[in-house]
Structures are given as structure tokens and as C-alpha cells.
Amino acid sequence: xxxxxxxxxxxxxxxxxLANPKRITxxxxxxxxxxxxxxxxxxxxxxxxPQTSAAMKxxxxxxxxxxxxxxxQWIYMVGPVWEKVKxxxx
Numbered sequence: 160x161x162x163x164x165x166x167x168x169x170x171x172x173x174x175x176x177l178a179n180p181k182r183i184t185x186x187x188x189x190x191x192x193x194x195x196x197x198x199x200x201x202x203x204x205x206x207x208x209p210q211t212s213a214a215m216k217x218x219x220x221x222x223x224x225x226x227x228x229x230x231x232q233w234i235y236m237v238g239p240v241w242e243k244v245k246x247x248x249x
Contacts, residue, residue, distance in 0.1 A: 175221070177221075177248070181204075185204055185215070190237055195234070215235060222240040224238045
């Protein structure tokens, strides 16, 4: 069994999330726009809605994005983990 401090479920989830170009596109859009709904992300990235939803689920699991309910909409924004790893992408 590995005792490497980097060998954690979150680390694995993080790098899997960052390995997908569509997820990177979404992160870059959220980084630039500060926040958006799923519908707006779909519109401005050109990624189909089902793929956007799947990407958001993976990005949430990796803590790269967070969400907040405002009325009937979920608003997505970059999360605390993005602030630590964005230099790998930007």
C-alpha cells in the first residue's frame, strides 16, 4: 500500500478532470467570466448540454468548481482547488 501523500482519491479525480479538453474549456470560461449557469456555459463554450452537465459533475467532484443555488438556477464558479492549480493551465 502506498503512503505517498499525493496518492489520494481527490488527487486522482483532479488529474482525471484536468485531462479532458472540454472540462478545461469550461474552467477557462468560468475563470474569465467569474460565474455562469449550465445553460450559459453551454451557449458560450459550444459544448452540448449533456456533455456540459457531465463535465460539471466531474469538475465538482474534483473541487475545481463550486455551485450555489440562486432561485431556481445553479450558479457555477471556479473552486478553491482551481486557484491552486490554475498555473498549470494558464
